[in-house]
């Protein structure tokens with residue numbers, strides 16, 4: 780699965796870091812072995828191991844990669860922009876989390892109405908905030924990595940809203956056009972997998 784590891788993969792690639800991208804094929808290898816024995820403080824997937832150091836929780840992994848390998852402005856250029864970025868991400872990840880939850884809900888077709896009605900006003904705010912910008916803050920930040928990835932879930936469930944809130948498609952297109960991102964996806968070892976496991980109620984065609 781692309782899953783929560785995809786943004787870290789892309790951040791590492793963007794920063795030009797060489798890394799091993801390990802994929803668990805057998806659940807027992809994770810749940811019965813590595814989860815118990817890797818020495819992670821908060822064992823979960825994805826995890827990042829950097830020498831003696833390790834970190835889990837995708838938001839923490841994203842920020843660690845940027846703090847460690849840069850470029851620093853991916854987290855905003857100053858205190859005010861950093862805080863706006865975190866505001867944006869906090870709202871966007873809540874919406875994306877609700878959309879992702881529907882993928883595991885067998886009643887997703889009926890449940891999705893309440894989700895979009897709750898979050899449509901928030902999407903409107905985000906769209907207004909981005910305005911005509913190429914990227915969320917006008918220059919590339921972590922938010923654009925997250926929007927480029929998670930906008931797929933919103934598009935699959937709410938295609939009309941995906942079109943109406945044009946920042947979603949525009950940022951994804953601009954992001955995928957970045958030379959560093961194109962370079963990553965051109966490599967044979969680039970990971971472009973399923974978005975969700977086979978047992979998910981909804982699937983995304985690739």
Ligand SMILES: N[C@@H](CCC(=O)N[C@@H](CS)C(=O)NCC(=O)O)C(=O)O
Pocket residue numbers: 782783814822823824825835836837838
């Ligand atoms: N809050 C965690 C959620 C991690 C999570 O839900 N991981 C899923 C895969 S996307 C998993 O299978 N974890 C394995 C486990 O629970 O041991 C994060 O943001 O990284």
